[in-house]
Amino acid sequence: MADEPTTEDQPTEDQPTEDQPTADEPTADKPVELLTLAGGLPPVIDTAEALADYCAALAAGTGPVAIDAERASGYRYSNRAYLIQVKRTGAGIALIDPIAFDDLAPLAEAIGDAEWILHAATQDLPCLAEVGLHPVALFDTELAGRLLNYPRVGLATLVETLLGRHLRKEHSAVDWSTRPLPEPWLEYAALDVEVLVELRDILAGQLEEAGKADWARQEFEHLRGFEPAVRVDAWRRTSGLHKVRGRRTLGAVRALWEARDAIARERDVTPGRLIPDTAIVAAATAMPTTRGALLGTSGFHGRGAARHAREWLAALHEAAELPEDELPTRATQGDGPPAPRAWADKDPVAARRLELARAAVAALAEEHSVPLENLLTPDTLRRVMWSPPATREPVELLEAVIDQLRGLGARSWQVGLTASALSRAILEAEDTPGGTRRRRQPSSDGVAEGEPDGVPEGEPDGVSDGSS
Numbered sequence: 001m002a003d004e005p006t007t008e009d010q011p012t013e014d015q016p017t018e019d020q021p022t023a024d025e026p027t028a029d030k031p032v033e034l035l036t037l038a039g040g041l042p043p044v045i046d047t048a049e050a051l052a053d054y055c056a057a058l059a060a061g062t063g064p065v066a067i068d069a070e071r072a073s074g075y076r077y078s079n080r081a082y083l084i085q086v087k088r089t090g091a092g093i094a095l096i097d098p099i100a101f102d103d104l105a106p107l108a109e110a111i112g113d114a115e116w117i118l119h120a121a122t123q124d125l126p127c128l129a130e131v132g133l134h135p136v137a138l139f140d141t142e143l144a145g146r147l148l149n150y151p152r153v154g155l156a157t158l159v160e161t162l163l164g165r166h167l168r169k170e171h172s173a174v175d176w177s178t179r180p181l182p183e184p185w186l187e188y189a190a191l192d193v194e195v196l197v198e199l200r201d202i203l204a205g206q207l208e209e210a211g212k213a214d215w216a217r218q219e220f221e222h223l224r225g226f227e228p229a230v231r232v233d234a235w236r237r238t239s240g241l242h243k244v245r246g247r248r249t250l251g252a253v254r255a256l257w258e259a260r261d262a263i264a265r266e267r268d269v270t271p272g273r274l275i276p277d278t279a280i281v282a283a284a285t286a287m288p289t290t291r292g293a294l295l296g297t298s299g300f301h302g303r304g305a306a307r308h309a310r311e312w313l314a315a316l317h318e319a320a321e322l323p324e325d326e327l328p329t330r331a332t333q334g335d336g337p338p339a340p341r342a343w344a345d346k347d348p349v350a351a352r353r354l355e356l357a358r359a360a361v362a363a364l365a366e367e368h369s370v371p372l373e374n375l376l377t378p379d380t381l382r383r384v385m386w387s388p389p390a391t392r393e394p395v396e397l398l399e400a401v402i403d404q405l406r407g408l409g410a411r412s413w414q415v416g417l418t419a420s421a422l423s424r425a426i427l428e429a430e431d432t433p434g435g436t437r438r439r440r441q442p443s444s445d446g447v448a449e450g451e452p453d454g455v456p457e458g459e460p461d462g463v464s465d466g467s468s
Contacts, residue, residue, distance in 0.1 A: 032164055032165065033166065034165070034168070035167050037194055041190060042093055044097050044186065045095065046100035047100070048101075051106055055110035056110070057090070059110040059112070060090060062088070062089050063089045063197065064088070064115035065088045065116055066085075066193040067128070067193065068118065068124065069083065069084050069085070069124040070084075071127055072175050075175040075269070076177055076268050077264045077267070077268045079126060080098075081098050083095060083096070083176055084096040085193045087197070088114070095186055105132055108132055108134070111133070114137075115139055116138040116139070117141065117197060118138060119140065119155045119158075119192070120142040121138060121142075125223070136224075138223060139200050142154075143223070144206075145158050146370075147215055147370055148203065148369075155167065158199060163198060163199060167192075168191070169188075170188070204216075212370075215370075215413040218411040233328075235254045235257035235258060238277045238280055239281075240277060240278060241281065243281060247324070247330075248320070249287075250327065252284035252315075252319035254328055256312060256315045260275060260280070275312070278299045283300065283312065284319070287316055289313070289317070291309045291313065300312075336386075337387070349430055350385060350429075353385040353430075354382065354385040357422050361375060361376055364418060376418050380410055383408060384405065394427065397426065
Protein backbone atom coordinates (compact mmCIF):
# COMPACT_ATOMS: atom_id res chain seq x y z
CA MET A 1 0.00 0.00 0.00
CA ALA A 2 2.52 2.51 -1.21
CA ASP A 3 0.18 5.46 -1.74
CA GLU A 4 -2.57 7.26 0.13
CA PRO A 5 -5.49 8.50 -1.99
CA THR A 6 -5.47 12.11 -3.10
CA THR A 7 -8.72 12.40 -4.99
CA GLU A 8 -10.96 15.40 -4.87
CA ASP A 9 -13.57 13.26 -3.15
CA GLN A 10 -11.37 12.84 -0.08
CA PRO A 11 -12.92 14.40 3.03
CA THR A 12 -11.48 17.51 4.58
CA GLU A 13 -9.53 17.21 7.80
CA ASP A 14 -11.96 18.77 10.23
CA GLN A 15 -11.24 18.93 13.90
CA PRO A 16 -11.94 15.64 15.75
CA THR A 17 -14.85 15.32 18.08
CA GLU A 18 -14.29 14.81 21.80
CA ASP A 19 -14.85 11.06 21.58
CA GLN A 20 -12.78 10.67 18.40
CA PRO A 21 -9.07 11.22 19.12
CA THR A 22 -6.51 11.56 16.37
CA ALA A 23 -3.34 9.57 16.01
CA ASP A 24 -1.41 12.57 17.31
CA GLU A 25 -3.48 12.55 20.50
CA PRO A 26 -3.82 8.98 21.82
CA THR A 27 -6.06 8.56 24.80
CA ALA A 28 -4.61 7.91 28.23
CA ASP A 29 -6.04 4.37 28.35
CA LYS A 30 -4.71 3.56 24.84
CA PRO A 31 -0.90 3.74 25.05
CA VAL A 32 0.71 3.73 21.64
CA GLU A 33 3.16 0.89 21.05
CA LEU A 34 5.02 -0.18 17.94
CA LEU A 35 3.14 -2.70 15.83
CA THR A 36 5.16 -5.86 15.21
CA LEU A 37 4.52 -9.15 13.44
CA ALA A 38 3.06 -11.64 15.90
CA GLY A 39 4.15 -14.64 13.82
CA GLY A 40 7.42 -13.31 12.50
CA LEU A 41 8.33 -12.48 8.90
CA PRO A 42 7.35 -15.24 6.44
CA PRO A 43 9.49 -16.03 3.38
CA VAL A 44 8.45 -14.67 -0.01
CA ILE A 45 6.36 -17.16 -1.98
CA ASP A 46 7.81 -17.40 -5.48
CA THR A 47 7.41 -21.09 -6.40
CA ALA A 48 4.36 -23.14 -7.36
CA GLU A 49 5.00 -25.55 -4.48
CA ALA A 50 5.13 -22.80 -1.86
CA LEU A 51 2.00 -21.18 -3.30
CA ALA A 52 0.12 -24.49 -3.23
CA ASP A 53 1.08 -25.05 0.42
CA TYR A 54 -0.15 -21.63 1.48
CA CYS A 55 -3.35 -21.89 -0.58
CA ALA A 56 -4.21 -25.13 1.20
CA ALA A 57 -3.77 -23.37 4.56
CA LEU A 58 -5.74 -20.37 3.33
CA ALA A 59 -8.67 -22.49 2.19
CA ALA A 60 -8.73 -24.19 5.59
CA GLY A 61 -8.64 -20.85 7.43
CA THR A 62 -11.63 -19.00 8.82
CA GLY A 63 -13.14 -15.56 8.52
CA PRO A 64 -12.38 -12.74 6.08
CA VAL A 65 -9.10 -12.37 4.18
CA ALA A 66 -6.92 -9.28 4.59
CA ILE A 67 -5.30 -8.32 1.27
CA ASP A 68 -2.88 -5.62 0.19
CA ALA A 69 -0.65 -4.99 -2.81
CA GLU A 70 2.50 -2.99 -3.43
CA ARG A 71 3.10 -1.25 -6.74
CA ALA A 72 6.13 0.66 -8.00
CA SER A 73 4.41 4.03 -8.30
CA GLY A 74 6.93 6.72 -9.16
CA TYR A 75 9.25 4.16 -10.78
CA ARG A 76 7.21 2.15 -13.29
CA TYR A 77 4.70 3.11 -15.97
CA SER A 78 2.46 0.15 -15.26
CA ASN A 79 0.24 -0.16 -12.22
CA ARG A 80 0.98 -3.86 -11.76
CA ALA A 81 1.42 -5.47 -8.36
CA TYR A 82 4.98 -6.39 -7.40
CA LEU A 83 4.04 -7.90 -4.05
CA ILE A 84 0.73 -9.20 -2.68
CA GLN A 85 0.17 -9.63 1.05
CA VAL A 86 -2.54 -11.95 2.37
CA LYS A 87 -3.60 -12.88 5.90
CA ARG A 88 -6.38 -15.08 7.28
CA THR A 89 -7.05 -16.56 10.68
CA GLY A 90 -5.58 -20.06 10.71
CA ALA A 91 -3.33 -19.44 7.71
CA GLY A 92 -1.10 -16.57 8.83
CA ILE A 93 0.52 -14.05 6.52
CA ALA A 94 1.77 -14.75 3.01
CA LEU A 95 4.03 -12.50 0.96
CA ILE A 96 3.47 -13.50 -2.66
CA ASP A 97 5.65 -12.39 -5.58
CA PRO A 98 3.14 -12.16 -8.48
CA ILE A 99 5.94 -11.63 -10.98
CA ALA A 100 7.02 -15.24 -10.45
CA PHE A 101 3.69 -16.68 -11.65
CA ASP A 102 1.76 -16.76 -14.90
CA ASP A 103 -1.46 -16.41 -12.90
CA LEU A 104 -2.71 -16.66 -9.34
CA ALA A 105 -5.71 -18.90 -10.00
CA PRO A 106 -4.82 -21.15 -7.02
CA LEU A 107 -4.97 -18.14 -4.71
CA ALA A 108 -8.32 -17.01 -6.10
CA GLU A 109 -9.72 -20.50 -5.64
CA ALA A 110 -8.44 -20.70 -2.06
CA ILE A 111 -10.05 -17.37 -1.15
CA GLY A 112 -13.34 -18.43 -2.71
CA ASP A 113 -16.27 -16.30 -1.56
CA ALA A 114 -14.59 -15.06 1.63
CA GLU A 115 -14.84 -11.34 2.30
CA TRP A 116 -11.81 -9.28 1.34
CA ILE A 117 -10.54 -6.61 3.72
CA LEU A 118 -8.61 -3.83 1.99
CA HIS A 119 -7.58 -0.31 2.89
CA ALA A 120 -8.24 2.22 0.09
CA ALA A 121 -9.56 -0.49 -2.21
CA THR A 122 -9.54 1.63 -5.37
CA GLN A 123 -5.74 1.68 -5.26
CA ASP A 124 -5.33 -2.10 -5.22
CA LEU A 125 -8.37 -3.56 -7.00
CA PRO A 126 -7.09 -2.82 -10.55
CA CYS A 127 -3.68 -4.45 -10.06
CA LEU A 128 -5.24 -7.42 -8.24
CA ALA A 129 -7.70 -7.87 -11.10
CA GLU A 130 -4.74 -8.03 -13.50
CA VAL A 131 -3.59 -11.24 -11.79
CA GLY A 132 -7.08 -12.77 -11.71
CA LEU A 133 -8.17 -11.77 -8.20
CA HIS A 134 -11.72 -10.40 -7.93
CA PRO A 135 -13.63 -9.97 -4.65
CA VAL A 136 -17.03 -11.56 -4.13
CA ALA A 137 -17.49 -9.34 -1.07
CA LEU A 138 -15.25 -6.68 0.45
CA PHE A 139 -14.81 -4.30 3.37
CA ASP A 140 -12.75 -1.14 2.85
CA THR A 141 -11.35 0.14 6.14
CA GLU A 142 -10.51 3.55 4.68
CA LEU A 143 -14.01 4.07 3.30
CA ALA A 144 -15.49 2.88 6.59
CA GLY A 145 -13.42 5.53 8.35
CA ARG A 146 -14.74 8.18 5.99
CA LEU A 147 -18.37 7.19 6.54
CA LEU A 148 -17.71 7.42 10.28
CA ASN A 149 -16.33 10.92 9.66
CA TYR A 150 -12.87 10.27 11.07
CA PRO A 151 -10.79 13.35 10.29
CA ARG A 152 -7.86 11.26 8.98
CA VAL A 153 -8.31 7.86 7.41
CA GLY A 154 -4.83 6.68 6.47
CA LEU A 155 -4.09 3.14 7.63
CA ALA A 156 -1.39 4.18 10.09
CA THR A 157 -3.68 6.80 11.63
CA LEU A 158 -6.64 4.44 12.05
CA VAL A 159 -4.42 1.72 13.52
CA GLU A 160 -3.02 4.19 16.03
CA THR A 161 -6.38 5.76 16.82
CA LEU A 162 -8.40 2.57 17.20
CA LEU A 163 -5.83 -0.05 18.17
CA GLY A 164 -3.26 2.02 20.00
CA ARG A 165 -0.42 0.74 17.80
CA HIS A 166 2.13 2.71 15.84
CA LEU A 167 2.55 1.58 12.23
CA ARG A 168 5.79 2.72 10.67
CA LYS A 169 5.53 4.01 7.09
CA GLU A 170 9.16 4.75 6.20
CA HIS A 171 9.13 2.42 3.16
CA SER A 172 5.92 3.69 1.59
CA ALA A 173 7.62 5.17 -1.50
CA VAL A 174 10.24 2.56 -2.37
CA ASP A 175 10.66 0.78 -5.70
CA TRP A 176 8.78 -2.49 -5.18
CA SER A 177 9.99 -3.81 -8.54
CA THR A 178 13.42 -4.26 -6.90
CA ARG A 179 14.57 -7.86 -6.66
CA PRO A 180 15.37 -9.26 -4.20
CA LEU A 181 13.21 -7.16 -1.89
CA PRO A 182 15.07 -6.09 1.28
CA GLU A 183 13.84 -7.63 4.53
CA PRO A 184 12.86 -4.26 6.12
CA TRP A 185 10.60 -3.60 3.13
CA LEU A 186 9.00 -7.02 3.44
CA GLU A 187 8.32 -6.45 7.13
CA TYR A 188 6.71 -3.11 6.33
CA ALA A 189 4.50 -4.81 3.71
CA ALA A 190 3.48 -7.64 6.06
CA LEU A 191 2.48 -5.16 8.76
CA ASP A 192 -0.07 -3.64 6.37
CA VAL A 193 -2.23 -6.76 6.77
CA GLU A 194 -1.23 -7.72 10.32
CA VAL A 195 -4.20 -6.05 12.04
CA LEU A 196 -6.64 -5.43 9.17
CA VAL A 197 -9.09 -8.04 10.49
CA GLU A 198 -9.06 -6.51 13.95
CA LEU A 199 -9.45 -3.01 12.49
CA ARG A 200 -12.32 -4.18 10.31
CA ASP A 201 -14.22 -5.60 13.29
CA ILE A 202 -13.94 -2.36 15.26
CA LEU A 203 -15.05 -0.21 12.33
CA ALA A 204 -17.94 -2.57 11.52
CA GLY A 205 -19.18 -2.27 15.09
CA GLN A 206 -18.99 1.51 14.94
CA LEU A 207 -20.89 1.57 11.64
CA GLU A 208 -23.66 -0.48 13.25
CA GLU A 209 -23.81 1.85 16.26
CA ALA A 210 -23.94 4.91 14.01
CA GLY A 211 -26.73 3.46 11.86
CA LYS A 212 -24.43 3.51 8.84
CA ALA A 213 -23.85 -0.20 8.31
CA ASP A 214 -26.22 -0.34 5.36
CA TRP A 215 -24.57 2.73 3.82
CA ALA A 216 -21.24 0.93 4.07
CA ARG A 217 -22.64 -2.26 2.53
CA GLN A 218 -23.90 -0.29 -0.45
CA GLU A 219 -20.57 1.47 -0.85
CA PHE A 220 -18.59 -1.75 -0.61
CA GLU A 221 -20.81 -3.46 -3.17
CA HIS A 222 -20.36 -0.48 -5.49
CA LEU A 223 -16.59 -0.76 -5.08
CA ARG A 224 -16.56 -4.32 -6.42
CA GLY A 225 -17.21 -2.94 -9.89
CA PHE A 226 -14.58 -0.22 -9.67
CA GLU A 227 -12.54 0.52 -12.76
CA PRO A 228 -10.05 3.39 -13.10
CA ALA A 229 -11.40 6.31 -15.14
CA VAL A 230 -9.97 6.62 -18.63
CA ARG A 231 -8.72 10.17 -18.98
CA VAL A 232 -9.47 11.96 -22.21
CA ASP A 233 -6.72 14.33 -23.38
CA ALA A 234 -4.53 13.31 -20.46
CA TRP A 235 -1.79 15.61 -21.76
CA ARG A 236 -3.87 18.56 -20.57
CA ARG A 237 -2.91 17.61 -17.00
CA THR A 238 0.67 18.66 -17.70
CA SER A 239 1.89 20.81 -14.81
CA GLY A 240 2.34 24.43 -15.84
CA LEU A 241 0.01 24.18 -18.84
CA HIS A 242 -1.76 27.33 -17.64
CA LYS A 243 1.39 29.29 -18.55
CA VAL A 244 1.26 28.20 -22.18
CA ARG A 245 0.07 30.76 -24.72
CA GLY A 246 -1.05 30.02 -28.26
CA ARG A 247 -2.42 26.93 -30.00
CA ARG A 248 0.92 26.12 -31.63
CA THR A 249 2.59 25.96 -28.24
CA LEU A 250 -0.26 23.83 -26.94
CA GLY A 251 0.30 21.51 -29.88
CA ALA A 252 3.98 21.23 -28.96
CA VAL A 253 3.08 20.34 -25.37
CA ARG A 254 0.74 17.63 -26.64
CA ALA A 255 3.34 16.23 -29.05
CA LEU A 256 6.08 16.10 -26.40
CA TRP A 257 3.72 14.60 -23.82
CA GLU A 258 2.58 11.88 -26.22
CA ALA A 259 6.17 11.10 -27.24
CA ARG A 260 7.20 10.82 -23.60
CA ASP A 261 4.19 8.64 -22.79
CA ALA A 262 4.98 6.23 -25.63
CA ILE A 263 8.62 5.89 -24.54
CA ALA A 264 7.63 5.46 -20.89
CA ARG A 265 5.10 2.76 -21.75
CA GLU A 266 7.63 0.85 -23.85
CA ARG A 267 10.34 1.04 -21.18
CA ASP A 268 7.90 0.67 -18.23
CA VAL A 269 9.21 3.72 -16.41
CA THR A 270 7.34 6.62 -14.91
CA PRO A 271 7.15 9.38 -17.57
CA GLY A 272 8.52 12.02 -15.20
CA ARG A 273 11.75 10.06 -14.88
CA LEU A 274 12.46 10.72 -18.58
CA ILE A 275 11.82 14.47 -18.57
CA PRO A 276 9.67 16.47 -16.13
CA ASP A 277 6.56 18.42 -17.07
CA THR A 278 8.50 21.66 -16.63
CA ALA A 279 10.83 20.57 -19.43
CA ILE A 280 7.88 19.89 -21.75
CA VAL A 281 6.46 23.38 -21.17
CA ALA A 282 9.86 25.02 -21.54
CA ALA A 283 10.65 23.24 -24.83
CA ALA A 284 7.17 23.87 -26.23
CA THR A 285 7.62 27.57 -25.51
CA ALA A 286 11.17 27.83 -26.89
CA MET A 287 10.71 25.37 -29.81
CA PRO A 288 14.43 24.43 -30.15
CA THR A 289 15.39 22.84 -33.48
CA THR A 290 18.84 21.39 -32.69
CA ARG A 291 20.07 18.86 -30.16
CA GLY A 292 22.31 21.42 -28.52
CA ALA A 293 19.52 23.96 -28.13
CA LEU A 294 17.17 21.26 -26.83
CA LEU A 295 19.59 19.99 -24.18
CA GLY A 296 20.21 23.59 -23.17
CA THR A 297 16.51 24.05 -22.44
CA SER A 298 15.47 24.09 -18.80
CA GLY A 299 14.70 20.59 -17.52
CA PHE A 300 16.44 18.69 -20.32
CA HIS A 301 19.16 17.04 -18.30
CA GLY A 302 19.93 13.46 -17.42
CA ARG A 303 19.98 10.28 -19.48
CA GLY A 304 16.30 10.36 -20.44
CA ALA A 305 16.62 13.79 -22.01
CA ALA A 306 19.80 13.02 -23.95
CA ARG A 307 19.02 9.42 -24.96
CA HIS A 308 15.71 10.39 -26.56
CA ALA A 309 16.71 13.79 -27.93
CA ARG A 310 15.82 12.64 -31.44
CA GLU A 311 12.27 11.79 -30.36
CA TRP A 312 11.83 15.11 -28.55
CA LEU A 313 13.01 17.06 -31.61
CA ALA A 314 10.77 15.01 -33.90
CA ALA A 315 7.75 15.80 -31.70
CA LEU A 316 8.54 19.52 -31.78
CA HIS A 317 9.01 19.43 -35.58
CA GLU A 318 5.67 17.64 -35.95
CA ALA A 319 3.92 20.32 -33.88
CA ALA A 320 5.60 23.10 -35.89
CA GLU A 321 4.36 21.63 -39.19
CA LEU A 322 0.83 20.78 -38.04
CA PRO A 323 -1.98 22.53 -39.98
CA GLU A 324 -3.73 25.24 -38.01
CA ASP A 325 -7.05 23.42 -37.92
CA GLU A 326 -5.42 20.37 -36.29
CA LEU A 327 -3.93 22.31 -33.38
CA PRO A 328 -5.59 21.87 -29.99
CA THR A 329 -7.71 24.61 -28.50
CA ARG A 330 -7.36 25.96 -25.00
CA ALA A 331 -10.75 24.70 -23.87
CA THR A 332 -12.25 21.28 -24.50
CA GLN A 333 -15.89 20.32 -24.77
CA GLY A 334 -16.38 17.43 -22.40
CA ASP A 335 -19.57 15.60 -21.56
CA GLY A 336 -19.97 17.42 -18.28
CA PRO A 337 -21.00 20.94 -17.28
CA PRO A 338 -18.61 23.90 -17.49
CA ALA A 339 -16.47 24.98 -14.57
CA PRO A 340 -18.67 26.41 -11.79
CA ARG A 341 -16.93 29.79 -11.99
CA ALA A 342 -18.42 30.23 -15.47
CA TRP A 343 -21.99 29.40 -14.50
CA ALA A 344 -23.00 32.91 -13.46
CA ASP A 345 -22.28 34.20 -16.98
CA LYS A 346 -23.54 31.18 -18.92
CA ASP A 347 -26.68 30.45 -16.89
CA PRO A 348 -27.41 32.56 -13.78
CA VAL A 349 -30.34 30.33 -12.78
CA ALA A 350 -28.09 27.26 -12.86
CA ALA A 351 -25.53 29.14 -10.77
CA ARG A 352 -28.21 29.87 -8.19
CA ARG A 353 -29.31 26.23 -8.24
CA LEU A 354 -25.76 25.12 -7.56
CA GLU A 355 -25.34 27.62 -4.73
CA LEU A 356 -28.54 26.47 -3.02
CA ALA A 357 -27.79 22.78 -3.58
CA ARG A 358 -24.27 23.03 -2.22
CA ALA A 359 -25.54 24.68 0.94
CA ALA A 360 -28.27 22.08 1.37
CA VAL A 361 -25.95 19.11 0.85
CA ALA A 362 -23.37 20.63 3.22
CA ALA A 363 -26.05 20.94 5.88
CA LEU A 364 -27.08 17.31 5.36
CA ALA A 365 -23.46 16.18 5.57
CA GLU A 366 -23.07 17.96 8.89
CA GLU A 367 -26.38 16.63 10.18
CA HIS A 368 -25.46 13.02 9.40
CA SER A 369 -21.77 13.36 10.30
CA VAL A 370 -20.43 12.22 6.95
CA PRO A 371 -17.92 13.96 4.67
CA LEU A 372 -19.60 16.11 2.04
CA GLU A 373 -17.82 14.35 -0.82
CA ASN A 374 -18.99 10.94 0.37
CA LEU A 375 -22.59 12.09 0.69
CA LEU A 376 -22.63 13.19 -2.96
CA THR A 377 -19.69 13.65 -5.28
CA PRO A 378 -19.12 17.20 -6.57
CA ASP A 379 -19.40 15.95 -10.16
CA THR A 380 -22.82 14.39 -9.55
CA LEU A 381 -24.08 17.54 -7.85
CA ARG A 382 -22.88 19.75 -10.69
CA ARG A 383 -24.40 17.56 -13.39
CA VAL A 384 -27.85 17.55 -11.78
CA MET A 385 -27.81 21.30 -11.15
CA TRP A 386 -26.57 22.15 -14.64
CA SER A 387 -29.09 19.94 -16.48
CA PRO A 388 -32.00 19.25 -14.13
CA PRO A 389 -35.18 17.45 -15.22
CA ALA A 390 -37.53 19.53 -17.33
CA THR A 391 -40.63 19.14 -15.14
CA ARG A 392 -41.34 21.62 -12.37
CA GLU A 393 -44.30 19.75 -10.87
CA PRO A 394 -42.86 18.99 -7.41
CA VAL A 395 -43.61 15.29 -7.08
CA GLU A 396 -42.67 14.56 -10.70
CA LEU A 397 -39.48 16.60 -10.25
CA LEU A 398 -38.50 14.65 -7.15
CA GLU A 399 -39.02 11.35 -8.96
CA ALA A 400 -37.02 12.60 -11.95
CA VAL A 401 -34.15 13.78 -9.72
CA ILE A 402 -34.10 10.36 -8.06
CA ASP A 403 -33.83 8.71 -11.47
CA GLN A 404 -31.11 11.15 -12.52
CA LEU A 405 -29.05 10.51 -9.38
CA ARG A 406 -29.34 6.76 -9.85
CA GLY A 407 -28.30 7.11 -13.47
CA LEU A 408 -25.18 8.97 -12.35
CA GLY A 409 -24.24 6.14 -10.00
CA ALA A 410 -25.43 7.48 -6.66
CA ARG A 411 -26.24 4.75 -4.17
CA SER A 412 -29.67 4.38 -2.58
CA TRP A 413 -28.60 5.88 0.75
CA GLN A 414 -27.20 8.93 -1.02
CA VAL A 415 -30.33 9.35 -3.11
CA GLY A 416 -32.55 9.01 -0.05
CA LEU A 417 -30.71 11.76 1.80
CA THR A 418 -30.19 14.29 -1.00
CA ALA A 419 -32.95 14.01 -3.64
CA SER A 420 -35.48 16.20 -1.86
CA ALA A 421 -32.87 18.86 -1.08
CA LEU A 422 -31.79 19.00 -4.72
CA SER A 423 -35.39 19.22 -5.89
CA ARG A 424 -36.01 22.15 -3.56
CA ALA A 425 -32.87 23.89 -4.83
CA ILE A 426 -34.09 23.58 -8.42
CA LEU A 427 -37.46 25.10 -7.57
CA GLU A 428 -36.21 27.83 -5.25
CA ALA A 429 -33.61 29.01 -7.75
CA GLU A 430 -36.33 29.67 -10.29
CA ASP A 431 -38.76 31.46 -7.99
CA THR A 432 -38.62 35.16 -8.75
CA PRO A 433 -38.90 37.73 -5.94
CA GLY A 434 -42.18 39.53 -5.53
CA GLY A 435 -44.45 36.48 -5.32
CA THR A 436 -45.10 36.05 -9.08
CA ARG A 437 -45.30 32.36 -8.47
CA ARG A 438 -44.39 30.16 -5.54
CA ARG A 439 -44.42 26.52 -6.52
CA ARG A 440 -45.31 23.75 -4.16
CA GLN A 441 -42.14 22.04 -2.99
CA PRO A 442 -41.57 18.40 -2.12
CA SER A 443 -41.01 17.70 1.54
CA SER A 444 -38.44 15.26 2.84
CA ASP A 445 -40.92 12.40 2.44
CA GLY A 446 -41.82 13.39 -1.13
CA VAL A 447 -45.23 14.96 -0.31
CA ALA A 448 -45.77 18.36 -1.87
CA GLU A 449 -45.96 21.31 0.51
CA GLY A 450 -47.21 24.87 0.03
CA GLU A 451 -49.64 26.37 -2.47
CA PRO A 452 -49.34 28.63 -5.54
CA ASP A 453 -49.22 32.36 -4.91
CA GLY A 454 -52.36 33.32 -6.82
CA VAL A 455 -51.08 32.75 -10.35
CA PRO A 456 -54.00 31.63 -12.52
CA GLU A 457 -53.74 28.02 -13.58
CA GLY A 458 -52.03 27.65 -16.95
CA GLU A 459 -50.59 31.21 -16.94
CA PRO A 460 -46.90 31.19 -17.92
CA ASP A 461 -44.56 32.45 -15.26
CA GLY A 462 -41.70 33.24 -17.61
CA VAL A 463 -39.14 31.17 -15.71
CA SER A 464 -36.71 29.07 -17.71
CA ASP A 465 -36.01 25.54 -16.56
CA GLY A 466 -32.30 26.30 -16.87
CA SER A 467 -31.51 23.15 -18.78
CA SER A 468 -28.86 23.14 -21.46
